[in-house]
Amino acid sequence: MTLALYRYRIEFTQPLTFHGRVETARQGLLVKMNDGWGEIAPLPGFSRETLQEAQEQALVCLKAQVRGEEVTATLPSVQFGLSCARHQWQPLNTPLPEPYPLIQGAPHDLLKNWKVWLHETANKAKLKVARYPMRDELALIRLLLDRLPNLKLVLDANQGWTREEAWAFCQHLDPARIDYLEDPCADFNDIRFVASHTGMPIALDELLAQGKPWEPIPQLKALVLKPTLLGSLCRCEALVARAKELNLKIIVSSSFESGVGLSQLAKLASEWDPQQPPGLDTRRWLRHDLLTAEGEPDLQQLECLWQHD
Numbered sequence: 001m002t003l004a005l006y007r008y009r010i011e012f013t014q015p016l017t018f019h020g021r022v023e024t025a026r027q028g029l030l031v032k033m034n035d036g037w038g039e040i041a042p043l044p045g046f047s048r049e050t051l052q053e054a055q056e057q058a059l060v061c062l063k064a065q066v067r068g069e070e071v072t073a074t075l076p077s078v079q080f081g082l083s084c085a086r087h088q089w090q091p092l093n094t095p096l097p098e099p100y101p102l103i104q105g106a107p108h109d110l111l112k113n114w115k116v117w118l119h120e121t122a123n124k125a126k127l128k129v130a131r132y133p134m135r136d137e138l139a140l141i142r143l144l145l146d147r148l149p150n151l152k153l154v155l156d157a158n159q160g161w162t163r164e165e166a167w168a169f170c171q172h173l174d175p176a177r178i179d180y181l182e183d184p185c186a187d188f189n190d191i192r193f194v195a196s197h198t199g200m201p202i203a204l205d206e207l208l209a210q211g212k213p214w215e216p217i218p219q220l221k222a223l224v225l226k227p228t229l230l231g232s233l234c235r236c237e238a239l240v241a242r243a244k245e246l247n248l249k250i251i252v253s254s255s256f257e258s259g260v261g262l263s264q265l266a267k268l269a270s271e272w273d274p275q276q277p278p279g280l281d282t283r284r285w286l287r288h289d290l291l292t293a294e295g296e297p298d299l300q301q302l303e304c305l306w307q308h309d
Contacts (some may be wrong), residue, residue, distance in 0.1 A: 002309050003062050004032040006302035007055070010258060012015055013286045016104075019045030019133070019158065026256050027051055029305075031058060033085040037297060039228075039261035040081030046206070046229055047256065049075040058304055066308050076231035077210070083233040083265050092267050097277035100154065102284075103127040107136035111143060123150050126279065129169070130160025135144060138172050142158070145177050154279075156182040159206055163190040170198035180221045181205055187226060188214045195219035203251070208239060220248035225272075226280065227265065229255060240272045253279035259291040 010026045017023075021044050028051065029042025040058055045051050049057075057078045058067045061171045064071040073079045103110060103125055110117070118125055125144070129137050143152060155178060161169065166184035180203040185191050188207060195217060203222040203297045204214055209229035223243045250273035252265050260261050260282055269278035283289070292298045 002034050004307040005305045019043045031081050031085050036082035036085040038085030039076045039257050042077045042166045044253040054078050077228050079231040080227045097281040100277050102126045102281040107140040110235050121180040126154040129155050130157035152177045152179045157184045159183045159186040166194045175199045212276050216246050222251050224251045226253045226255050249276050250284045254282045256282045259289040
């Protein structure tokens with residue numbers, strides 16, 4: 001039995017802000033179990049565990065496996081990485097729809113440079129909101145929708161508004177041009193109030209990872225699944241089953257993983273809802289990848305923390 005744990009660091013192409021935290025690089029772990037790989041990469045500002053905590057728990061689980069014992073991981077990123085390393089992956093035979101562009105940054109910069117992000121035939125894009133003054137974000141949205149009449153936007157607020165702020169924002173938008181608004185508020189009752197009073201289509205994302213209660217409402221259109229934040233594949237698959245039962249879209253979304261995690265997320269998207277473009281357009285923010293031309297992790301880019309053969 002071959003077991004190993006590696007650590008990586010990839011510089012971002014520019015500093016990125018995650019829930020108020022500015023990060024210049026993505027750091028994470030790769031776990032190897034025989035021929036299987038998994039990625040353990042808590043997302044700063046979103047994951048409840050730190051990378052150091054994830055590393056310590058991963059080592060406990062791997063060393064227990066050497067002794068023939070079983071220790072169940074409790075941290076979501078560790079659960080996901082270990083379950084991926086054990087998973088029997090099927091080849092990605094059917095091409096997925098192209099991931100839609102992820103747009104983030106200061107509105108005044110994006111107003112000048114929006115063509116860098118979107119080509120003229122783009123029909124869907126994701127824009128981070130609830131980060132800058134509302135009038136500036138609305139001005140950017142109006143520009144994009146005016147210039148690209150076939151474009152529909154996914155707006156991701158990351159629970160950044162109060163009920164009143166979300167309501168005010170949505171009153172300035174045409175719901176028909178919005179594919180869905182992700183997590184406008186931190187509380188589901190506030191989300192339901194905003195959706196019912198504005199007709200805005202809604203998706204749930206962080207609320208799922210936080211384990212908060214929710215229920216179907218007419219405006220709920222999609223569940224956005226970030227497995228690194230959710231945990232094991234079993235937990236993710238339970239949400240997939242619930243979404244299918246409610247006839248909701250399933251959007252597999254990344255947490256700025258390396259190419260190892262992104263390739264596995266693409267396979268999950270193909271399995272869970274192959275008609276939906278996945279939210280995997282985060283690779284562009286990484287200066288390089290960890291995969292070789294053959295699609296295998298490049299050990300020369302990794303720091304070996306522990307190994308057992």
